[in-house]
Amino acid sequence: MANLKRIVLLYGLLAGGIGVATSKGCLSRPLVKTAGEVAAVPTWDVQSTSKVSADPLVLSEPGVDVSSWHHAKLSRCTLMACLIAAGVYNEVDLFMSDNLNKVDDGQFRAPWLYRNEFVLKPGPGQHYFLQTNGVTSRADVFLNGHKVADSTTQAGAYGGHSYDITGIVNVSNALVFQVYPTDYLKDFGVGFVDWNPAPPDNGTGVWRDVNIRQTGPVSLGPLRVVTKFGKSDGSAGARAVATLKATVENLENRTITLDAVGTVSEGAAGQPLSSSKSLTLQPFASGELQLETTIDNAALWWPVRWGGQTLYTAQLSIFVDNKVSDKTERKFGVREVTHHLNSFNDSSYTINGRPFQVRGGGYSADMFLCWDKAYFTSQMQYVMDMGLNTIRLEGKMEHPELYEITDQLGIMVMPGWECCDKWEGWSYNDNLPPHPNWTAADYAVANASMYHEAAMLQTHPSVLHFSVGSDFWPDDEAASIYVSALRAMDWPNPIIPYAAKKDGYPAIVGPPGMKMDGPYDWVPPNYWWDTQPYESHLGAAFGFGSELGGGVGTPELSSLKRFLSPNDLTNLWQHPNISMLHMTTNTSDFSTRTIYNTGLYHRYGAPTSLEDYLLKAQIMDYEATRSQFEAYSGLWNAARPATGAIYWMLNNAWPGLHWAFYDYYLHPAGAYFGAKVAGRNEHVAFDYVKKSVYLINHSLDQSGPRSITWEVVGLDGKSVSKGTVSAVTEPNKSRAVVDLSKITNRPQNVVFLRLTLSEPTNNNKPLSRNVYWLAPTFDTLDWSFDGDASWYYTPVTSFADFSSLSRLPKATVSTMLSSSANGNGLRVIVKNTASVPAFFIRLNLVAGGGEDITPVLWSDNYVTLWPKEELELSVSWTGGARPTAVQFSGWNVERRTAAVPGSS
Structure with a gap:
């Protein structure tokens, strides 16, 4: 699996190529068939309006010939993702060197069309809804020659809406979205700021699923679950009360009495707990449904390593005239999150009554907003392996599957809006270029967005809080809208105003208790432990750091060759100050590795080759992440506690050269194992x-x-x-x-x-x-520095001198490999047979062609052995090619290969 092009992993394309997506072969299969059923529109035909002369109303009639359009076998895709799926582009080429800059972004300045034909079987008493979950930047929506919504309503990346389409559905149906180009300063999109270059389409398109939903005469709104348990100490065996809530709506011009049944069950075993009630609704009226049940001896849901992740299933069904009219189901956990500001006004959390130190990383969606469940699950397994417990989502809130996975694994999630674009287009935000202020229509989009995300997130026990701002707080009107929507959805978790600490905050939410003072570029290991005075020591290990890190995460050579040209690789080590596309945007403070390389050259000596540079880089990366997380962990109970740290970042949106624990191809390196030791x-x-x-x-x-x-x-x-x-x-x-x-x-x-x-x-x-x-010698930091660059690093005036490491004598290392009992792992014994230390031995599992095996879990790596010391390691992998060898090398250890038993 690891040696396949990632485009195959992402999109599941068949080896024979991509077929033309049409609906003609599935006319006999309705998209939805029964009340309470929901299905995503499965595929899209896409084309630019500059190449289509017909009006969208006409195109939304069944039977239109779109054979010349691009055909994406995906239910959700931005324009670039659709075109990749259709074979117009592929990631291997796009991500090589500066090829991304060669994509014609002019093609995305005109609106584009998404079209699909599907079948239904409408009949008396049946009602149908078109549900959107966010379209960027905005869209006009057409169905069967009717305009369902315009771009004023269907706006924003998180603007989810439910449109009643009962009166216009037929057996054969044609749906068209006309999507408009995204401008990050004018539209509520999904942007990447300076994390990486912007995608050519700015994320425009139907990036989340569009659903068709069928109900009977009464429909249900999103299911909310509120839990309370009696033991404040958070112990297991609590008596919990679960309340199921939902809005019900009478869709017909007659008075209807409905019967509602709610059940709560744990797994497949045992009798579900149930409750029921009846409710009468006047014609076209809405009401609130609430059912309550008690769970005796409830199993609490705990974060990873703290206990089990017990999930209960809540089901709510409504019956009219003894027939199912609608039904819904959600999983939830019994747990409680609290937030308070300590005496230093730092954010502090508890989970089930236990003080919870946040240790995590900032998650990035894929550059083209592609979603792959297996790929994300592998990343979360890495999070657990590193001993982390949280990921932060700054405006990259993905899809419901993300939270289902984190619920199952026990990884806490910090969702919230993003910075540096329309989402924070406030008059007091002096970090943005000139931008239009919010209008009444913008507040309406914000309201719809918050309702939608709150409904999606409400039941998930892995959600730690919601942050209604990032670098800046929302103004009072927006804050009130956000809080009202969250409360209306029975939000059970803290609400955070924003993730920084500036001069303001909305009174309805209160102060943030978080710091966003950097660093974002390289600092030496002693930076994190040097905490006082607090006023100038910024990101050191005290308080809650919402995004901070040493600017590290250098991929190993095997990965670098997949996205850097030979000339790029030469520049990487021979031109330490050169701007590189795979760092970030070319206008960013982080477009070069100058600060990082200055530390590397001064501390470990000028590199003599690319391989020498990368070895020194891995040492730098290991030091940086280990020290950061050890300092925050070690000072958890200090006089001013280190209450949380979100490393910047967990991963990259595309193949990057910094800000990641592991690379885009899921190869873990020095930064990963430094964090793993600390965790x-x-x-x-x-x-x-x-x-x-x-x-x-x-x-x-x-x-x-x-x-x-x-x-x-x-x-x-x-x-x-x-x-x-x-x-x-x-x-x-x-x-x-x-x-x-x-x-x-x-x-x-x-x-x-x-x-x-x-x-x-x-x-x-x-x-x-x-x-x-x-x-x-020590690394000496200039804590008094207040220049223009002070917000992202603290300068070093003199460096620790590790040059004598060059005189470390050679060490001879032997290895012995044996298979694990389950056959999907190896036992690796590494022994230093020399009388001197074997410094920084890195091991890599490879397949027959020499390609890396990923994802891979090592018990330890990048290790240093004492003279004559023997260390037993283990390694496991999931799927993909079978490993044939373990490569190992180190500072004073020659590169060697040990064959996996039975691989030849």
């Missing part, structure tokens, strides 16, 4: 500033005596100092336990520090192993 359930970490060792416990259930062993060795492999201390760990607590300042402060040469944590009452079971490399 261990129990861990010991080194404070680069005070030279203390911290005992960190991320669990809710692990406690008791622990043994912490430390040793310092020189480049010659000889021990400089070592020792062991005992300590007692507590769940969800961190504290300093050892002072190593006399040993690690200004060594005469580069030294290695190894920390190990074990459980003495369990046969000294190893819990964590962690190796640092320390220089005789």
Whole structure:
């Protein structure tokens, strides 16, 4: 799987090519057939209005010949995604070097048409609705020669609407959307700011599903579920009350009495809990339906690593004259999220009564807003593997499937509107170029958007909060609209005004309690531990950092070759200040690797080759992410607690050169494994500033005596100092336990520090192993710097000197591979047979053609071995090609390959 072009993974195209999508072969199969059934329009024929002379009203009549149009076998796609699916473009070519700039974006300045023909079987007492879930930027909607909605109503990427089309449906139906070009400063789109170049179409199109829904004479609105449980300490076995709520609407000109039945069940076993009631509605009237049931001994839903992710299924059905008129179903969890500001006005959360430290990354949708369930699931498995617990969605709220996956896995989600475009087009937003202020129509779009997203998100236990702003707060009118919509949808979670800390906030929401002070570019490891004074130390490990990171995430060579030309690869290491398209937009502060490369050159020496540059880059990336998450974890219980950190970013929208834990092709590298070390359930970490060792416990259930062993060795492999201390760990607590300042402060040469944590009452079971490399000089930060660049990094005035690592003698490393019991994994024993440390050994699992196996889960990687030390690792993979070898290399270890048993 990993060696296939990702376009195949994304779109599931058949090897024989893409067929023409028409409805003629499926006239006998209605899209929906029974009351309560919902189905997405399955495919689209698309074409620019510049190439079509017919009026959309005419095109929305069945039987129109669209054989010359582009045909996308997708239910949802932006224009670029549709054209990729239709074979006009492919990602392999688009993403190579600067090819994206060669796409003619002029073709997207005219409106485009989306068309589909489908079959229904309308009859007496049946009603049909056309449901949209967001179209960018806006659209006119036509069905069977009728205009269903205009672009004033159907506007905004999240503007979902339900249109009653009962009076105009036939057996054969033709649907047309005329979509208008997206301008990020004028329209409510889905933009990428400076994360990456903008897609040529600016995300225009029917990017979310369009559904056809059938009901009887009474219809149901979105199902909401409100849960309350009695034990405030969040323990299991709580007695919970689940209330099912929905709006009901009489669609006919007669008085109707309906019978409603609600059920709540856990899994497939056991008898569902149920309740029922009757309700009478006058002609064309609406009402609120509410049914309540009690769950005895309810299983609570917990975040990953804290407990189980029990999901209940709520079903609500309404009957008219003993026939189903409508029905709906949602999954939910029994859990409670609270938010408060501590004495420092920093955001703090609890889940089921337990203090919850947010540790996560900023998620990006695909550049063309393509959705692939397997691809996203693999990313969330990476999140769990790194020991993270949260992702932040800044305006990239994707589809319901995202939240279904995070519910199942226990990963918290922080959704919210995006920055730097129309969504924050306020008069006081001085970060935007000139832009039109919001109009009455804009507030209406915002209202529809908030209602739609609240309805989609309300039942999902993985949702931590909703942020109604990002870099700036909404004005009072917008804030009131947002809060009213969320409350109307029985929103159970905190509402956050925005993710920064500036001079204002809407009174209806309150202050944010978050900081967005950077850094976004490289800073040395000691940055994160150097917390005071708070006023100038910005992103250091205190408070809640909504987006911050060391600007790292360099892909390895195998991935780089998939999107960088030979000339690009040369520029990467020989021209450290050059602007590169795969960094971000060419007008961004982040278009070059200048700051990053300055640190690399000064600390590790000028690279002598591309391979040398990439090895040093992985070391830099590993250091940066490990230190950030160790500092935030270690200072979780400090005088001013580090309550949360969202790493900038989790992933890239396309193949990128920074801001990611793993690359676009799902290959994890240095940044990933630095974060993974820091995210261990129990861990010991080194404070680069005070030279203390911290005992960190991320669990809710692990406690008791622990043994912490430390040793310092020189480049010659000889021990400089070592020792062991005992300590007692507590769940969800961190504290300093050892002072190593006399040993690690200004060594005469580069030294290695190894920390190990074990459980003495369990046969000294190893819990964590962690190796640092320390220089005789420190990285010195200019905390007083207040220049134009201060918002995204803190300059370094002198650098730690690791140049003596170049004199580290060669080490010989042996490996032994054996298959795991289930056949989908390997046991890898790595042994350093030399008398000196084997520094920064990286291992890579490959298939027969040498291509990377991804997704892949290593127990540890990019490891440093003591002289004569042996380390057992494990690796597993899912699907795709079978691995044939493990490649390994390191700073002072020659590149070698070990064959997988039975692969030849």
